Amino acid sequence: MVTTDSAISDIRHYAGLLAIELDPQYTDLDSVPPEPLSVAAATALASHLAKDLSTILGGIEHLGLIFPGALYDQTEILRPGLPLIEALADLYRGSLRNSSFEPRLIALGTDRAFFPVSAINPLRRPGSGPLLLLPFCLVGPDKDIALIARTMEDTLMQNGQVSPATAEAVGQAFGLTMLNISFVTVSDLCALLRVQLESHGFLPLWELLEHAWFQQLGSYSVTLESGNRFVVSGDHAHTPFYTFDDWAQFGPGKKLPSSKLGAGYSDWVRMQRQYASALEAYGLHARRVLANPRLEEALATEDNEAALEALREIPCLSGDYLVERIFHNDSELQEQAMLITHQADAELGTLAYTVITLDGDGQLVRLEHHYPLQPQGVRVIADQLTQRCTEQGMERQVLHPGRLLYSDSSRSLQPATLADLPASTERLH
Numbered sequence: 001m002v003t004t005d006s007a008i009s010d011i012r013h014y015a016g017l018l019a020i021e022l023d024p025q026y027t028d029l030d031s032v033p034p035e036p037l038s039v040a041a042a043t044a045l046a047s048h049l050a051k052d053l054s055t056i057l058g059g060i061e062h063l064g065l066i067f068p069g070a071l072y073d074q075t076e077i078l079r080p081g082l083p084l085i086e087a088l089a090d091l092y093r094g095s096l097r098n099s100s101f102e103p104r105l106i107a108l109g110t111d112r113a114f115f116p117v118s119a120i121n122p123l124r125r126p127g128s129g130p131l132l133l134l135p136f137c138l139v140g141p142d143k144d145i146a147l148i149a150r151t152m153e154d155t156l157m158q159n160g161q162v163s164p165a166t167a168e169a170v171g172q173a174f175g176l177t178m179l180n181i182s183f184v185t186v187s188d189l190c191a192l193l194r195v196q197l198e199s200h201g202f203l204p205l206w207e208l209l210e211h212a213w214f215q216q217l218g219s220y221s222v223t224l225e226s227g228n229r230f231v232v233s234g235d236h237a238h239t240p241f242y243t244f245d246d247w248a249q250f251g252p253g254k255k256l257p258s259s260k261l262g263a264g265y266s267d268w269v270r271m272q273r274q275y276a277s278a279l280e281a282y283g284l285h286a287r288r289v290l291a292n293p294r295l296e297e298a299l300a301t302e303d304n305e306a307a308l309e310a311l312r313e314i315p316c317l318s319g320d321y322l323v324e325r326i327f328h329n330d331s332e333l334q335e336q337a338m339l340i341t342h343q344a345d346a347e348l349g350t351l352a353y354t355v356i357t358l359d360g361d362g363q364l365v366r367l368e369h370h371y372p373l374q375p376q377g378v379r380v381i382a383d384q385l386t387q388r389c390t391e392q393g394m395e396r397q398v399l400h401p402g403r404l405l406y407s408d409s410s411r412s413l414q415p416a417t418l419a420d421l422p423a424s425t426e427r428l429h
Contacts, residue, residue: 013137014148018182021179033128052162077186101139103140160183244404340398357394
């Protein structure tokens with residue numbers, strides 16, 4: 001072992017990944033990834049991986065190397081600040097016994113199915129395949145890491161294939177059947193993801209993610225063709241949420257003819273859900289705020305920081321759903337019946353529930369729209385409305401028109417009547 005005089009403050013790291021593409025013919029891609037390796041198994045596998053890396057990169061004996069004996073999906077690697085990578089580097093630095101750098105191979109294993117350091121614990125979520133990743137860090141003095149980083153970027157994507165012996169060792173250690181296995185850099189993984197997203201029309205999503213992952217200064221904003229707006233700053237993605245009425249009256253749909261409002265709002269909801277879900281999957285906090293005309297004015301400017309400030313001034317929407325109250329009769333009328341309109345899209349499912357309550361004479365007591373903010377919000381809304389009817393002894397009727405119902409003149413959601421229903425879709429509860 002060679003000890004250098006480099007101070008700990010001069011020690012740098014550069015990360016790479018062992019990319020494992022599972023064979024779908026022999027693998028249930030909805031299954032849970034394998035648990036972390038034991039200390040002995042991780043140590044044995046690390047020796048194989050280190051030998052291959054040294055051969056591919058032209059020698060790494062002068063550098064430190066740390067591997068976790070675990071597999072992750074790319075959403076666990078690509079997060080703001082790359083925390084898993086930083087945790088590995090910190091563990092290596094913490095292993096140094098004095099102020100001088102010592103190149104050594106560290107393999108992290110556990111005999112308890114989880115690591116004592118939570119930052120490197122794999123989530124092992126069902127459906128993490130078909131690509132699983134084993135990260136590693138090369139550690140060393142600043143100049144040495146700068147050189148090896150260039151070599152990795154120039155070499156691994158094209159020549160990072162592991163040896164047959166290492167491929168066999170990985171397959172046996174984790175119990176996997178693989179199509180491909182090779183070393184790549186984090187930049188390579190990002191480039192592949194960008195190509196995938198761009199080919200499906202999601203380049204703006206990539207730009208938001210890239211800004212957050214690599215902690216670029218300032219904020220970054222995108223506005224989609226469907227009118228969705230996202231502003232990323234740090235690990236937060238700020239975005240306005242529009243009810244149908246707000247969207248159609250002063251929001252992105254205000255200039256659309258009434259005949260296109262239903263399709264337009266469905267497009268907006270589709271992109272809102274897809275972007276928010278992806279941003280949250282990759283470690284950002286999607287901070288939703290309820291849109292208002294003043295916010296619209298701020299978002300219409302080209303000033304990202306002004307838009308960010310306006311979004312931050314509004315309390316975020318918490319919970320699983322939002323209730324938009326349109327009318328409430330202040331007199332003490334007893335609610336006797338509840339009529340619920342399931343405002344839905346064939347592809348997206350539930351967009352909102354329009355709820356009206358009536359007194360014994362059929363007079364309107366309350367008109368509300370309930371919007372799910374999270375996937376579980378649909379079930380929460382349904383359960384709470386059912387409970388409300390049970391507790392107050394109200395008759396409940398749910399109408400399923402199979403589309404979004406709205407008034408052309410007021411550009412607002414409206415409850416369904418029996419005339420709005422396709423044949424045999426009325427459901428009594």
